[in-house]
Amino acid sequence: MAYIEPAPIKDKENPLESMMERFNIAAEKLGLSEEVYNVLKNPAKQVIVSLPITMDNGKIKVFEGIRVVHSNILGPAKGGIRFAPDVHIDEVRALAAWMTWKCAVVDIPYGGGKGGVRCNPREMSPGEIERLVRAYTLAMIDVFGPDKDIPAPDMGTGPREMAWLMDEYSKAKGTTVNAVVTGKPLVLGGSLGRTEATGRGVMVSALAAMEKLKINPFQATCAVQGFGNVGSWASALLEERGLKVVAVSDISGAYYNANGIDIQKAIAYRDGNKGVLEGFDGAEKLSDPLGLLELKVDLLVPAAVEDVITKANVDKINARLIVEGANGPTSFNADKIINEKGIMVVPDILANAGGVTVSYFEWVQNRLGYKWTAERVNRRSDRIMKEAFDQVYKTSVKHEVPMRIAAYIVAIDKVAQTYQFRGGF
Numbered sequence: 001m002a003y004i005e006p007a008p009i010k011d012k013e014n015p016l017e018s019m020m021e022r023f024n025i026a027a028e029k030l031g032l033s034e035e036v037y038n039v040l041k042n043p044a045k046q047v048i049v050s051l052p053i054t055m056d057n058g059k060i061k062v063f064e065g066i067r068v069v070h071s072n073i074l075g076p077a078k079g080g081i082r083f084a085p086d087v088h089i090d091e092v093r094a095l096a097a098w099m100t101w102k103c104a105v106v107d108i109p110y111g112g113g114k115g116g117v118r119c120n121p122r123e124m125s126p127g128e129i130e131r132l133v134r135a136y137t138l139a140m141i142d143v144f145g146p147d148k149d150i151p152a153p154d155m156g157t158g159p160r161e162m163a164w165l166m167d168e169y170s171k172a173k174g175t176t177v178n179a180v181v182t183g184k185p186l187v188l189g190g191s192l193g194r195t196e197a198t199g200r201g202v203m204v205s206a207l208a209a210m211e212k213l214k215i216n217p218f219q220a221t222c223a224v225q226g227f228g229n230v231g232s233w234a235s236a237l238l239e240e241r242g243l244k245v246v247a248v249s250d251i252s253g254a255y256y257n258a259n260g261i262d263i264q265k266a267i268a269y270r271d272g273n274k275g276v277l278e279g280f281d282g283a284e285k286l287s288d289p290l291g292l293l294e295l296k297v298d299l300l301v302p303a304a305v306e307d308v309i310t311k312a313n314v315d316k317i318n319a320r321l322i323v324e325g326a327n328g329p330t331s332f333n334a335d336k337i338i339n340e341k342g343i344m345v346v347p348d349i350l351a352n353a354g355g356v357t358v359s360y361f362e363w364v365q366n367r368l369g370y371k372w373t374a375e376r377v378n379r380r381s382d383r384i385m386k387e388a389f390d391q392v393y394k395t396s397v398k399h400e401v402p403m404r405i406a407a408y409i410v411a412i413d414k415v416a417q418t419y420q421f422r423g424g425f
Protein backbone atom coordinates (compact mmCIF):
# COMPACT_ATOMS: atom_id res chain seq x y z
CA MET A 1 0.00 0.00 0.00
CA ALA A 2 1.50 3.37 -0.99
CA TYR A 3 1.23 5.85 1.84
CA ILE A 4 2.20 9.44 1.34
CA GLU A 5 4.82 10.19 3.97
CA PRO A 6 5.21 12.78 5.32
CA ALA A 7 1.75 14.35 5.05
CA PRO A 8 1.33 15.84 1.55
CA ILE A 9 1.22 19.46 2.53
CA LYS A 10 2.80 22.02 0.25
CA ASP A 11 4.03 25.32 1.58
CA LYS A 12 3.43 24.48 5.25
CA GLU A 13 3.21 27.72 7.17
CA ASN A 14 3.70 28.19 10.89
CA PRO A 15 0.34 27.60 12.63
CA LEU A 16 1.45 29.65 15.64
CA GLU A 17 2.12 32.65 13.39
CA SER A 18 -1.21 32.13 11.62
CA MET A 19 -2.99 32.08 14.99
CA MET A 20 -1.17 35.20 16.24
CA GLU A 21 -1.95 37.21 13.07
CA ARG A 22 -5.69 36.65 13.58
CA PHE A 23 -5.38 37.28 17.31
CA ASN A 24 -3.65 40.60 16.58
CA ILE A 25 -6.41 41.75 14.20
CA ALA A 26 -9.17 40.87 16.66
CA ALA A 27 -7.26 42.41 19.60
CA GLU A 28 -6.93 45.67 17.69
CA LYS A 29 -10.63 45.70 16.73
CA LEU A 30 -11.53 45.16 20.38
CA GLY A 31 -9.05 47.71 21.71
CA LEU A 32 -7.61 45.00 23.98
CA SER A 33 -5.43 46.43 26.76
CA GLU A 34 -1.69 45.89 26.40
CA GLU A 35 -1.57 44.03 29.74
CA VAL A 36 -4.19 41.46 28.75
CA TYR A 37 -2.67 41.21 25.26
CA ASN A 38 0.69 40.32 26.77
CA VAL A 39 -0.84 37.71 29.07
CA LEU A 40 -2.76 36.05 26.24
CA LYS A 41 -0.02 36.01 23.67
CA ASN A 42 2.09 33.67 25.83
CA PRO A 43 1.09 30.17 26.96
CA ALA A 44 0.63 29.82 30.73
CA LYS A 45 2.56 26.52 30.91
CA GLN A 46 4.69 24.42 28.56
CA VAL A 47 6.01 20.99 29.49
CA ILE A 48 8.32 18.89 27.31
CA VAL A 49 9.27 15.39 28.43
CA SER A 50 11.40 12.53 27.14
CA LEU A 51 9.64 9.19 27.15
CA PRO A 52 11.88 6.11 26.91
CA ILE A 53 9.79 3.15 25.72
CA THR A 54 10.78 -0.49 25.30
CA MET A 55 9.76 -1.39 21.77
CA ASP A 56 8.61 -4.88 20.79
CA ASN A 57 12.07 -5.67 19.41
CA GLY A 58 13.55 -5.11 22.89
CA LYS A 59 15.24 -1.81 21.94
CA ILE A 60 14.55 1.39 23.86
CA LYS A 61 13.30 4.33 21.83
CA VAL A 62 12.95 7.82 23.27
CA PHE A 63 9.89 9.88 22.26
CA GLU A 64 9.23 13.56 22.87
CA GLY A 65 5.98 14.42 24.67
CA ILE A 66 4.54 17.92 24.95
CA ARG A 67 1.70 19.53 26.87
CA VAL A 68 0.93 23.21 26.58
CA VAL A 69 -1.64 25.05 28.70
CA HIS A 70 -2.38 28.30 26.93
CA SER A 71 -4.82 29.66 29.51
CA ASN A 72 -6.76 28.49 32.55
CA ILE A 73 -8.48 31.76 33.35
CA LEU A 74 -11.97 30.49 32.37
CA GLY A 75 -11.52 27.11 34.05
CA PRO A 76 -9.32 24.01 33.82
CA ALA A 77 -7.38 23.67 30.58
CA LYS A 78 -9.02 21.39 28.01
CA GLY A 79 -7.72 19.92 24.80
CA GLY A 80 -6.74 16.80 22.93
CA ILE A 81 -3.55 14.79 22.59
CA ARG A 82 -2.09 14.31 19.13
CA PHE A 83 0.08 11.35 18.15
CA ALA A 84 1.75 12.21 14.85
CA PRO A 85 5.22 12.17 13.29
CA ASP A 86 5.40 15.95 12.81
CA VAL A 87 4.27 17.14 16.26
CA HIS A 88 6.13 20.38 16.99
CA ILE A 89 6.05 22.74 19.96
CA ASP A 90 4.87 25.69 17.81
CA GLU A 91 2.00 23.61 16.48
CA VAL A 92 1.01 22.52 20.01
CA ARG A 93 1.21 26.14 21.24
CA ALA A 94 -1.14 27.22 18.43
CA LEU A 95 -3.50 24.30 19.06
CA ALA A 96 -3.59 25.13 22.80
CA ALA A 97 -4.44 28.78 22.11
CA TRP A 98 -7.13 27.73 19.64
CA MET A 99 -8.65 25.64 22.47
CA THR A 100 -8.84 28.76 24.67
CA TRP A 101 -10.67 30.66 21.94
CA LYS A 102 -12.85 27.65 21.04
CA CYS A 103 -14.07 27.05 24.60
CA ALA A 104 -14.82 30.77 24.95
CA VAL A 105 -16.75 30.87 21.63
CA VAL A 106 -19.09 28.08 22.76
CA ASP A 107 -19.15 29.48 26.29
CA ILE A 108 -18.01 26.45 28.24
CA PRO A 109 -16.03 26.92 31.48
CA TYR A 110 -12.61 25.80 30.29
CA GLY A 111 -9.28 27.24 29.32
CA GLY A 112 -7.19 25.88 26.49
CA GLY A 113 -4.54 23.16 26.41
CA LYS A 114 -3.15 20.68 23.94
CA GLY A 115 -0.69 17.81 23.97
CA GLY A 116 1.30 15.84 21.49
CA VAL A 117 3.76 13.03 21.16
CA ARG A 118 6.04 12.88 18.13
CA CYS A 119 5.53 9.30 16.95
CA ASN A 120 3.96 7.38 14.10
CA PRO A 121 1.15 5.31 15.62
CA ARG A 122 0.63 3.56 12.25
CA GLU A 123 4.06 1.97 12.64
CA MET A 124 3.62 0.96 16.30
CA SER A 125 1.99 -2.09 17.85
CA PRO A 126 -0.91 -1.67 20.31
CA GLY A 127 1.48 -2.67 23.12
CA GLU A 128 4.01 0.02 22.15
CA ILE A 129 1.26 2.64 21.94
CA GLU A 130 -0.10 1.59 25.34
CA ARG A 131 3.35 1.91 26.95
CA LEU A 132 3.75 5.33 25.36
CA VAL A 133 0.35 6.56 26.60
CA ARG A 134 1.10 5.31 30.12
CA ALA A 135 4.58 6.89 30.17
CA TYR A 136 3.19 10.20 28.87
CA THR A 137 0.45 10.14 31.54
CA LEU A 138 2.91 9.51 34.37
CA ALA A 139 5.20 12.25 33.07
CA MET A 140 2.21 14.63 33.13
CA ILE A 141 0.78 13.44 36.45
CA ASP A 142 1.14 16.88 38.07
CA VAL A 143 -0.14 18.67 34.96
CA PHE A 144 -3.35 16.70 34.39
CA GLY A 145 -6.31 16.65 36.78
CA PRO A 146 -10.10 17.06 36.58
CA ASP A 147 -9.77 20.61 37.95
CA LYS A 148 -6.46 21.44 36.26
CA ASP A 149 -6.06 20.12 32.74
CA ILE A 150 -8.32 17.56 31.08
CA PRO A 151 -7.02 15.83 27.94
CA ALA A 152 -9.09 14.23 25.16
CA PRO A 153 -8.53 12.59 21.76
CA ASP A 154 -7.08 14.38 18.75
CA MET A 155 -5.37 13.09 15.60
CA GLY A 156 -3.94 9.62 16.07
CA THR A 157 -5.63 8.99 19.42
CA GLY A 158 -9.11 7.83 20.40
CA PRO A 159 -11.13 6.13 23.16
CA ARG A 160 -8.58 3.31 23.53
CA GLU A 161 -5.76 5.73 24.39
CA MET A 162 -8.04 7.75 26.70
CA ALA A 163 -8.88 4.54 28.61
CA TRP A 164 -5.17 3.81 29.19
CA LEU A 165 -4.62 7.41 30.28
CA MET A 166 -7.49 7.23 32.77
CA ASP A 167 -6.26 3.91 34.12
CA GLU A 168 -2.66 5.10 34.58
CA TYR A 169 -3.74 8.37 36.20
CA SER A 170 -6.20 6.55 38.49
CA LYS A 171 -3.58 4.01 39.59
CA ALA A 172 -1.14 6.79 40.43
CA LYS A 173 -3.82 8.57 42.48
CA GLY A 174 -5.04 5.37 44.17
CA THR A 175 -8.65 5.88 43.14
CA THR A 176 -10.68 5.87 39.92
CA VAL A 177 -10.72 9.39 38.49
CA ASN A 178 -12.77 9.22 35.31
CA ALA A 179 -13.20 13.01 35.00
CA VAL A 180 -9.46 13.43 34.29
CA VAL A 181 -9.97 12.71 30.59
CA THR A 182 -12.83 12.78 28.08
CA GLY A 183 -13.50 10.83 24.91
CA LYS A 184 -13.35 7.58 26.93
CA PRO A 185 -15.12 4.35 25.99
CA LEU A 186 -18.73 4.40 27.22
CA VAL A 187 -18.15 1.72 29.84
CA LEU A 188 -15.48 3.87 31.53
CA GLY A 189 -17.73 6.91 31.79
CA GLY A 190 -17.56 8.14 28.20
CA SER A 191 -20.51 10.15 26.96
CA LEU A 192 -23.00 9.04 24.38
CA GLY A 193 -22.54 11.27 21.37
CA ARG A 194 -18.84 12.16 21.96
CA THR A 195 -17.48 10.06 19.08
CA GLU A 196 -19.63 11.80 16.50
CA ALA A 197 -19.74 15.19 18.28
CA THR A 198 -17.12 17.08 16.26
CA GLY A 199 -18.54 15.91 12.92
CA ARG A 200 -22.03 16.70 14.16
CA GLY A 201 -20.98 20.25 15.08
CA VAL A 202 -19.48 20.62 11.59
CA MET A 203 -22.83 19.56 10.13
CA VAL A 204 -24.81 22.00 12.33
CA SER A 205 -22.43 24.86 11.41
CA ALA A 206 -22.58 23.96 7.71
CA LEU A 207 -26.38 23.94 7.67
CA ALA A 208 -26.52 27.28 9.53
CA ALA A 209 -24.08 28.83 7.02
CA MET A 210 -25.94 27.34 4.05
CA GLU A 211 -29.12 28.95 5.31
CA LYS A 212 -27.38 32.35 5.30
CA LEU A 213 -26.04 31.70 1.78
CA LYS A 214 -29.41 30.36 0.61
CA ILE A 215 -27.91 27.02 -0.46
CA ASN A 216 -30.43 24.18 -0.46
CA PRO A 217 -28.75 21.15 1.18
CA PHE A 218 -30.70 18.79 -1.05
CA GLN A 219 -29.11 20.37 -4.12
CA ALA A 220 -25.66 20.89 -2.65
CA THR A 221 -22.38 19.07 -3.22
CA CYS A 222 -19.62 18.61 -0.73
CA ALA A 223 -15.97 17.48 -0.54
CA VAL A 224 -14.35 16.35 2.71
CA GLN A 225 -10.60 16.10 3.27
CA GLY A 226 -9.71 13.57 6.01
CA PHE A 227 -11.74 10.46 6.72
CA GLY A 228 -10.90 9.92 10.38
CA ASN A 229 -13.13 10.72 13.33
CA VAL A 230 -14.12 14.23 12.23
CA GLY A 231 -14.18 13.77 8.45
CA SER A 232 -16.09 10.50 8.34
CA TRP A 233 -18.73 11.62 10.84
CA ALA A 234 -19.13 14.99 9.12
CA SER A 235 -19.52 13.20 5.75
CA ALA A 236 -22.11 10.77 7.13
CA LEU A 237 -24.17 13.44 8.85
CA LEU A 238 -24.04 15.85 5.89
CA GLU A 239 -25.13 13.02 3.59
CA GLU A 240 -27.97 12.26 6.03
CA ARG A 241 -29.09 15.92 5.74
CA GLY A 242 -29.34 15.69 1.94
CA LEU A 243 -25.92 16.81 0.66
CA LYS A 244 -24.17 14.85 -2.04
CA VAL A 245 -20.65 14.06 -0.81
CA VAL A 246 -18.71 13.84 -4.08
CA ALA A 247 -15.19 13.46 -2.66
CA VAL A 248 -13.45 12.19 0.44
CA SER A 249 -9.78 11.58 1.21
CA ASP A 250 -7.33 10.16 3.68
CA ILE A 251 -3.58 9.66 3.75
CA SER A 252 -3.87 7.05 0.96
CA GLY A 253 -5.37 9.55 -1.53
CA ALA A 254 -8.57 11.33 -2.60
CA TYR A 255 -11.64 9.54 -4.00
CA TYR A 256 -14.22 11.19 -6.28
CA ASN A 257 -17.68 10.19 -7.51
CA ALA A 258 -19.79 12.85 -9.26
CA ASN A 259 -22.96 10.92 -8.36
CA GLY A 260 -22.14 11.00 -4.66
CA ILE A 261 -20.16 8.56 -2.53
CA ASP A 262 -22.08 6.10 -0.38
CA ILE A 263 -20.54 7.20 2.93
CA GLN A 264 -21.68 4.21 4.99
CA LYS A 265 -20.09 1.96 2.38
CA ALA A 266 -16.86 3.98 2.53
CA ILE A 267 -16.80 3.78 6.35
CA ALA A 268 -17.42 0.03 6.30
CA TYR A 269 -14.66 -0.38 3.70
CA ARG A 270 -12.19 1.73 5.73
CA ASP A 271 -12.97 -0.19 8.93
CA GLY A 272 -12.30 -3.51 7.22
CA ASN A 273 -9.16 -2.21 5.48
CA LYS A 274 -6.84 -1.28 8.37
CA GLY A 275 -8.42 2.16 8.65
CA VAL A 276 -7.67 3.40 5.12
CA LEU A 277 -9.66 4.00 1.92
CA GLU A 278 -6.95 2.63 -0.41
CA GLY A 279 -8.70 0.36 -2.96
CA PHE A 280 -12.23 1.70 -2.27
CA ASP A 281 -14.27 0.96 -5.40
CA GLY A 282 -17.19 3.34 -4.79
CA ALA A 283 -15.25 6.25 -6.31
CA GLU A 284 -12.33 7.04 -8.61
CA LYS A 285 -8.96 7.84 -7.10
CA LEU A 286 -7.79 11.35 -8.04
CA SER A 287 -4.25 11.56 -9.41
CA ASP A 288 -3.46 14.45 -7.05
CA PRO A 289 -4.91 14.06 -3.53
CA LEU A 290 -4.82 17.84 -3.05
CA GLY A 291 -7.11 18.15 -6.11
CA LEU A 292 -9.99 17.48 -3.71
CA LEU A 293 -9.53 20.96 -2.29
CA GLU A 294 -9.95 22.52 -5.73
CA LEU A 295 -13.20 20.82 -6.73
CA LYS A 296 -16.16 22.99 -7.71
CA VAL A 297 -18.47 22.17 -4.81
CA ASP A 298 -20.87 24.11 -2.61
CA LEU A 299 -19.19 23.01 0.60
CA LEU A 300 -15.59 22.11 1.36
CA VAL A 301 -14.77 20.54 4.74
CA PRO A 302 -11.04 20.28 5.47
CA ALA A 303 -10.94 17.73 8.31
CA ALA A 304 -7.35 16.46 8.35
CA VAL A 305 -4.39 18.66 9.24
CA GLU A 306 -3.22 22.28 9.41
CA ASP A 307 -2.25 24.54 6.53
CA VAL A 308 -3.78 22.73 3.58
CA ILE A 309 -5.27 25.92 2.13
CA THR A 310 -2.34 28.26 1.70
CA LYS A 311 -1.18 30.97 -0.67
CA ALA A 312 0.07 28.14 -2.91
CA ASN A 313 -3.42 26.82 -3.75
CA VAL A 314 -5.93 29.39 -2.54
CA ASP A 315 -6.45 30.80 -6.04
CA LYS A 316 -7.73 27.40 -7.13
CA ILE A 317 -10.30 26.97 -4.37
CA ASN A 318 -13.74 26.71 -5.99
CA ALA A 319 -16.08 26.08 -3.06
CA ARG A 320 -18.77 28.57 -2.04
CA LEU A 321 -18.46 27.71 1.63
CA ILE A 322 -15.64 26.26 3.75
CA VAL A 323 -16.44 24.75 7.13
CA GLU A 324 -13.24 23.93 9.00
CA GLY A 325 -13.41 20.53 10.71
CA ALA A 326 -9.63 20.49 11.25
CA ASN A 327 -7.77 22.95 13.44
CA GLY A 328 -5.91 25.55 11.41
CA PRO A 329 -6.48 24.17 7.88
CA THR A 330 -6.31 27.66 6.34
CA SER A 331 -3.13 29.69 6.69
CA PHE A 332 -3.27 33.38 7.50
CA ASN A 333 -1.82 34.19 4.09
CA ALA A 334 -4.75 32.46 2.39
CA ASP A 335 -7.44 34.29 4.41
CA LYS A 336 -7.26 37.56 2.49
CA ILE A 337 -7.67 35.90 -0.92
CA ILE A 338 -10.52 33.72 0.33
CA ASN A 339 -12.30 36.83 1.56
CA GLU A 340 -11.68 38.62 -1.74
CA LYS A 341 -13.14 35.62 -3.57
CA GLY A 342 -16.29 35.97 -1.46
CA ILE A 343 -16.02 32.46 0.01
CA MET A 344 -17.64 32.18 3.43
CA VAL A 345 -15.49 30.38 6.02
CA VAL A 346 -16.90 28.98 9.25
CA PRO A 347 -13.64 28.94 11.21
CA ASP A 348 -12.22 26.01 13.16
CA ILE A 349 -12.69 27.59 16.60
CA LEU A 350 -16.43 27.64 15.90
CA ALA A 351 -17.03 24.82 13.40
CA ASN A 352 -15.21 22.02 15.24
CA ALA A 353 -16.25 23.04 18.75
CA GLY A 354 -18.89 20.29 18.96
CA GLY A 355 -16.21 17.87 20.16
CA VAL A 356 -15.09 19.87 23.16
CA THR A 357 -18.72 20.75 23.93
CA VAL A 358 -19.64 17.08 24.33
CA SER A 359 -16.34 16.51 26.17
CA TYR A 360 -17.60 19.11 28.62
CA PHE A 361 -20.87 17.17 28.92
CA GLU A 362 -18.85 14.00 29.58
CA TRP A 363 -16.92 15.73 32.39
CA VAL A 364 -20.19 17.07 33.85
CA GLN A 365 -21.73 13.57 33.79
CA ASN A 366 -18.61 12.05 35.41
CA ARG A 367 -18.78 14.61 38.20
CA LEU A 368 -22.51 14.04 38.65
CA GLY A 369 -22.07 10.28 38.56
CA TYR A 370 -24.95 10.17 36.11
CA LYS A 371 -25.49 9.36 32.43
CA TRP A 372 -27.40 11.48 29.94
CA THR A 373 -29.28 10.02 26.98
CA ALA A 374 -27.91 10.54 23.46
CA GLU A 375 -30.99 12.61 22.73
CA ARG A 376 -30.14 15.05 25.57
CA VAL A 377 -26.47 15.28 24.58
CA ASN A 378 -27.26 15.97 20.92
CA ARG A 379 -30.06 18.44 21.63
CA ARG A 380 -27.88 20.47 24.01
CA SER A 381 -24.79 20.42 21.82
CA ASP A 382 -26.79 21.36 18.70
CA ARG A 383 -28.27 24.29 20.62
CA ILE A 384 -24.84 25.47 21.81
CA MET A 385 -23.39 25.20 18.30
CA LYS A 386 -26.30 27.09 16.73
CA GLU A 387 -26.21 29.85 19.35
CA ALA A 388 -22.44 30.22 18.92
CA PHE A 389 -22.86 30.40 15.14
CA ASP A 390 -25.53 33.10 15.46
CA GLN A 391 -23.40 35.16 17.86
CA VAL A 392 -20.34 34.98 15.61
CA TYR A 393 -22.43 35.79 12.53
CA LYS A 394 -23.94 38.85 14.25
CA THR A 395 -20.48 40.00 15.38
CA SER A 396 -19.21 39.60 11.84
CA VAL A 397 -22.00 41.85 10.53
CA LYS A 398 -21.55 44.39 13.35
CA HIS A 399 -17.77 44.76 12.93
CA GLU A 400 -17.82 44.17 9.15
CA VAL A 401 -15.24 41.41 9.47
CA PRO A 402 -15.09 37.80 8.21
CA MET A 403 -16.52 35.07 10.44
CA ARG A 404 -13.00 34.03 11.53
CA ILE A 405 -12.10 37.42 12.96
CA ALA A 406 -15.59 37.68 14.46
CA ALA A 407 -15.06 34.37 16.29
CA TYR A 408 -11.76 35.64 17.69
CA ILE A 409 -13.48 38.88 18.78
CA VAL A 410 -16.20 36.95 20.64
CA ALA A 411 -13.61 34.71 22.32
CA ILE A 412 -11.00 37.30 23.22
CA ASP A 413 -13.65 39.65 24.56
CA LYS A 414 -14.90 36.96 26.92
CA VAL A 415 -11.42 36.03 28.14
CA ALA A 416 -10.42 39.70 28.54
CA GLN A 417 -13.57 40.47 30.54
CA THR A 418 -12.81 37.52 32.81
CA TYR A 419 -9.31 38.91 33.42
CA GLN A 420 -10.76 42.31 34.19
CA PHE A 421 -13.17 40.92 36.80
CA ARG A 422 -10.69 38.50 38.35
CA GLY A 423 -7.78 40.95 38.36
CA GLY A 424 -4.84 39.75 40.42
CA PHE A 425 -1.97 40.92 38.30
Ligand SMILES: NC(=O)C1=CN([C@@H]2O[C@H](COP(=O)(O)OP(=O)(O)OC[C@H]3O[C@@H](n4cnc5c(N)ncnc54)[C@H](OP(=O)(O)O)[C@@H]3O)[C@@H](O)[C@H]2O)C=CC1
Binds near residue numbers: 325
Ligand atom coordinates in the same frame (compact mmCIF):
# COMPACT_ATOMS: atom_id res chain seq x y z
N1 LIG B 1 -11.29 14.33 17.26
C1 LIG B 1 -11.88 15.45 17.65
O1 LIG B 1 -12.84 15.43 18.44
C2 LIG B 1 -11.43 16.78 17.13
C3 LIG B 1 -10.51 16.89 16.12
N2 LIG B 1 -10.24 18.12 15.59
C4 LIG B 1 -9.31 18.30 14.49
O2 LIG B 1 -9.79 17.60 13.34
C5 LIG B 1 -8.69 17.15 12.55
C6 LIG B 1 -8.81 15.66 12.33
O3 LIG B 1 -8.83 15.02 13.60
P1 LIG B 1 -9.41 13.56 13.82
O4 LIG B 1 -10.49 13.29 12.83
O5 LIG B 1 -9.68 13.42 15.26
O6 LIG B 1 -8.13 12.69 13.47
P2 LIG B 1 -8.05 11.20 12.93
O7 LIG B 1 -6.68 10.75 13.25
O8 LIG B 1 -9.22 10.41 13.38
O9 LIG B 1 -8.21 11.39 11.35
C7 LIG B 1 -7.37 12.17 10.58
C8 LIG B 1 -7.71 11.91 9.13
O10 LIG B 1 -6.95 12.77 8.28
C9 LIG B 1 -6.23 11.95 7.35
N3 LIG B 1 -5.02 12.64 6.99
C10 LIG B 1 -3.91 12.85 7.72
N4 LIG B 1 -3.03 13.58 7.03
C11 LIG B 1 -3.62 13.85 5.85
C12 LIG B 1 -3.24 14.56 4.72
N5 LIG B 1 -2.08 15.19 4.69
N6 LIG B 1 -4.10 14.64 3.66
C13 LIG B 1 -5.31 14.01 3.72
N7 LIG B 1 -5.73 13.33 4.77
C14 LIG B 1 -4.89 13.25 5.81
C15 LIG B 1 -6.01 10.64 8.06
O11 LIG B 1 -5.72 9.61 7.17
P3 LIG B 1 -5.20 8.19 7.72
O12 LIG B 1 -6.19 7.71 8.73
O13 LIG B 1 -5.19 7.36 6.49
O14 LIG B 1 -3.87 8.48 8.33
C16 LIG B 1 -7.38 10.48 8.69
O15 LIG B 1 -8.33 10.09 7.72
C17 LIG B 1 -7.43 17.59 13.30
O16 LIG B 1 -7.05 18.87 12.84
C18 LIG B 1 -7.92 17.72 14.74
O17 LIG B 1 -7.13 18.60 15.50
C19 LIG B 1 -10.88 19.25 16.04
C20 LIG B 1 -11.79 19.18 17.04
C21 LIG B 1 -12.06 17.96 17.75
Ligand SMILES: O=C(O)CCC(=O)C(=O)O
Binds near residue numbers: 152327353360
Ligand atom coordinates in the same frame (compact mmCIF):
# COMPACT_ATOMS: atom_id res chain seq x y z
O1 LIG C 1 -12.68 17.21 23.40
C1 LIG C 1 -11.82 17.93 23.84
O2 LIG C 1 -11.68 18.17 25.02
C2 LIG C 1 -10.83 18.63 22.94
C3 LIG C 1 -10.94 18.29 21.49
C4 LIG C 1 -9.84 18.99 20.75
O3 LIG C 1 -8.68 18.71 20.95
C5 LIG C 1 -10.16 20.07 19.83
O4 LIG C 1 -11.28 20.57 19.85
O5 LIG C 1 -9.27 20.45 19.05
